[in-house]
Amino acid sequence: MKVLIADDTQIIRDRLVRQISPLKGVCRTYQAFDYDSTLKYIEKYKPDILLLDMFMPGGTGLDILQEIKHQKIPCRTIVLTSSPDLQLRKLCMAAGAEDYFLKGSGFLDAVNAIDAMTASGSAGTH
Numbered sequence: 001m002k003v004l005i006a007d008d009t010q011i012i013r014d015r016l017v018r019q020i021s022p023l024k025g026v027c028r029t030y031q032a033f034d035y036d037s038t039l040k041y042i043e044k045y046k047p048d049i050l051l052l053d054m055f056m057p058g059g060t061g062l063d064i065l066q067e068i069k070h071q072k073i074p075c076r077t078i079v080l081t082s083s084p085d086l087q088l089r090k091l092c093m094a095a096g097a098e099d100y101f102l103k104g105s106g107f108l109d110a111v112n113a114i115d116a117m118t119a120s121g122s123a124g125t126h
Contacts, residue, residue: 001118004030004047006038006064007080008056012103016051016080019111025118035059039067047075049114052097054081054088062088065095076117080110 003026005016013031021029030045032038035058042050042064050068054061061079068075079092079100089100098117101110 001048006032007053050077
């Protein structure tokens, strides 16, 4: 499965690539650093799973979730953000996010969620 990591911080992307690339079922990882590049990578590479930061230059992760939902793109999305805002979490889940984790305490939970998706072969079916 193809995984797109969208985060504006290089060190976060690098760490996630190191942890996600070896997972069983992951055949390719891509990195996007802002709103526009995320949308371009979704269109070009059609990832099965998107690991999405909430606040990036050019737009928000919520905007990306809404675009995915509007275009009916079969890409399962996990939000990994530094925002503990419960209302934002609800909005993301309503827009189609599979899960919402906080950077730091939820970092490994996000990786484990991707591992579960790739192991079950269920990415791209939501």
